[in-house]
Amino acid sequence: MSVEEHRKIAKEKMKGKCGVFSMCDGAPNKICQGNSYGKPIGFGGVGSGASFVNNVEALKKLNLKMRVIGENYSPNTKYNFFGHELTMPIMGASVTGVNSFGGDNAITEPEFCKATVLGAKEAGTLGWRGDTYSYDWDFMPCYDAICNMAGGWGVKISKPRDQETLKKVFKMYEEGGAIAVGTDVDGCGSTIMATHNKPVFRKSVDDLKELVNSTKLPFIVKGIMCAEDALAAAEAGVSAVVVSNHGGRVLDHTVGTADALFEVVDAVKGEVTIIADGGVRTGYDVLKMLAIGADSVLFGRDIVRAAVGGGAEGVKAFFEMQQKTLVKAMRMTGVSSLEEITRAVIYK
Numbered sequence: 548m549s550v551e552e553h554r555k556i557a558k559e560k561m562k563g564k565c566g567v568f569s570m571c572d573g574a575p576n577k578i579c580q581g582n583s584y585g586k587p588i589g590f591g592g593v594g595s596g597a598s599f600v601n602n603v604e605a606l607k608k609l610n611l612k613m614r615v616i617g618e619n620y621s622p623n624t625k626y627n628f629f630g631h632e633l634t635m636p637i638m639g640a641s642v643t644g645v646n647s648f649g650g651d652n653a654i655t656e657p658e659f660c661k662a663t664v665l666g667a668k669e670a671g672t673l674g675w676r677g678d679t680y681s682y683d684w685d686f687m688p689c690y691d692a693i694c695n696m697a698g699g700w701g702v703k704i705s706k707p708r709d710q711e712t713l714k715k716v717f718k719m720y721e722e723g724g725a726i727a728v729g730t731d732v733d734g735c736g737s738t739i740m741a742t743h744n745k746p747v748f749r750k751s752v753d754d755l756k757e758l759v760n761s762t763k764l765p766f767i768v769k770g771i772m773c774a775e776d777a778l779a780a781a782e783a784g785v786s787a788v789v790v791s792n793h794g795g796r797v798l799d800h801t802v803g804t805a806d807a808l809f810e811v812v813d814a815v816k817g818e819v820t821i822i823a824d825g826g827v828r829t830g831y832d833v834l835k836m837l838a839i840g841a842d843s844v845l846f847g848r849d850i851v852r853a854a855v856g857g858g859a860e861g862v863k864a865f866f867e868m869q870q871k872t873l874v875k876a877m878r879m880t881g882v883s884s885l886e887e888i889t890r891a892v893i894y895k
């Protein structure tokens with residue numbers, strides 16, 4: 548089945564939560580955004596949805612510089628992620644909590660974890676898994692998917708819970724053979740955790756240092772939106788930062804992530820790996836993020852639609868389509884490898 552066919556199925560299954568529109572932009576007239584006023588956040592952005600909208604707008608205002616005269620070549624999208632070769636610099640974001648996008652009628656939490664992790668693996672890339680209020684020591688579908696089903700081939704991002712819990716979780720994943728672990732520091736603003744009385748905390752540089760030192764795995768901090776936080780994360784010794792505002796779900800009225808990415812790249816490029824997400828919908832958007840200076844990107848809501856519509860097969864087909872688009876975008880802008888991509892590829 549094609550990506551379009553998977554999306555048609557997702558549209559049925561996600562009725563009332565996501566309209567699977569051709570443009571997923573958080574606009575006020577979209578189903579997901581209508582859910583957020585005084586109701587659970589659903590699949591949309593927090594509050595007015597401005598942060599979600601700004602993510603898409605920030606990418607939209609960047610244009611690509613077409614450059615087609617020169618040697619013929621097939622662009623290479625291979626990406627080295629902490630010593631592991633991926634087919635593309637594109638991974639699946641740590642989206643969790645199926646109740647936000649349709650619950651068991653759409654897909655169960657264990658099925659969702661399995662589809663995102665195995666689908667990514669089959670496409671030669673990595674599925675990240677997150678953390679939500681319903682996860683507990685006796686309910687760990689992410690662990691099952693990454694460590695039991697995929698032989699460790701995945702990344703675990705835990706909410707900024709208390710330090711002892713986090714250290715225990717990271718140790719488990721390390722022993723289960725996972726590729727990397729980390730925490731979404733912006734999860735301290737999670738409305739879903741707050742609604743379910745699950746405590747989450749702001750993390751200090753010392754807290755992050757303690758977590759970095761608690762594991763042998765590369766440690767990732769997700770939810771960085773300014774140079775100051777990027778420098779603080781680097782000071783803590785993290786291996787990677789993810790420039791992200793949680794898909795616009797934790798603080799209303801932030802700038803778009805592509806806008807924030809410029810100052811993060813200028814502050815820490817070369818020192819830590821830089822990953823970006825938010826509003827990335829196509830291989831063209833991927834190229835824009837890489838041109839600003841990201842090393843790789845994550846797709847969030849689109850991976851959900853692919854998993855709901857087609858399970859692991861849907862996720863695999865989705866990644867493969869984006870990789871093809873990235874190849875085309877690179878060929879048409881005169882770059883043959885990821886290393887050749889610079890800001891010269893975009894007009895601001």
Ligand SMILES: Cc1cc2nc3c(=O)[nH]c(=O)nc-3n(C[C@H](O)[C@H](O)[C@H](O)COP(=O)(O)O)c2cc1C
Pocket residue numbers: 589590602640641642643644647648676677678679704731769791792793794795796824825826827845846847848849
């Ligand atoms: C329903 C939903 C649940 C999410 N859950 C998590 C989570 O548990 N942990 C996390 O780090 N990020 C979570 N995110 C944020 C994503 O990882 C990612 O940053 C975001 O979706 C990227 O934006 P995009 O959806 O526009 O691609 C969630 C996003 C959505 C839409």
